Amino acid sequence: MKKLITAHGLTFEPLIDSTEIAARVAAIGHEIQEAYQTKHPLFLCVLNGAFVFAADLLRACEIACEVSFVRLASYDGMASKGEIKTVLGVDADLKGRHIIVVEDIVDSGRTLHHFMSDLKKLEPASIALAVLLVKPDAIEFPVQIDYKGFDIANKFVVGYGLDYDGLCRNLKDVYQLYTEDE
Numbered sequence: 001m002k003k004l005i006t007a008h009g010l011t012f013e014p015l016i017d018s019t020e021i022a023a024r025v026a027a028i029g030h031e032i033q034e035a036y037q038t039k040h041p042l043f044l045c046v047l048n049g050a051f052v053f054a055a056d057l058l059r060a061c062e063i064a065c066e067v068s069f070v071r072l073a074s075y076d077g078m079a080s081k082g083e084i085k086t087v088l089g090v091d092a093d094l095k096g097r098h099i100i101v102v103e104d105i106v107d108s109g110r111t112l113h114h115f116m117s118d119l120k121k122l123e124p125a126s127i128a129l130a131v132l133l134v135k136p137d138a139i140e141f142p143v144q145i146d147y148k149g150f151d152i153a154n155k156f157v158v159g160y161g162l163d164y165d166g167l168c169r170n171l172k173d174v175y176q177l178y179t180e181d182e
């Protein structure tokens with residue numbers, strides 16, 4: 001029987017367990033390590049959802065690197081508000097730097113499409129994107145994903161940093177919204 005969880009009255013079922021996540025994050029870390037050995041990249045973690053993924057990813061990269069944080073807002077509950085707002089901006093000079101943006105999930109791609117465009121204006125040497133979860137069927141805006149964890153169905157997910165109105169970020173596995181007809 002599936003281990004179901006509830007948050008704010010909704011039920012979620014397991015989607016990706018922590019061992020699968022750890023293996024994929026380690027593999028992505030190795031890919032980045034090979035590509036950036038001499039480049040001293042700056043990992044730019046998109047808060048709040050990507051902080052768990054970013055922490056594990058940085059530990060999987062045994063190279064000289066730095067980390068900084070940016071906070072973008074586009075969600076309210078389970079739905080995107082459609083507008084992108086930078087709540088906490090980049091506090092480092094990015095000109096000439098190799099940037100790896102770390103994001104938890106790509107749904108429509110709206111947030112990252114706009115953010116990556118804004119980043120390019122800061123004249124970094126390169127920009128790469130590492131994303132844990134991608135919903136291919138939901139993408140409406142073009143986004144170049146360089147390092148991808150998992151493709152998933154277009155369902156609402158929580159866990160491993162992703163939340164539902166503040167809950168579930170601390171879960172070690174990723175869960176999807178449960179529907180009985182499956």
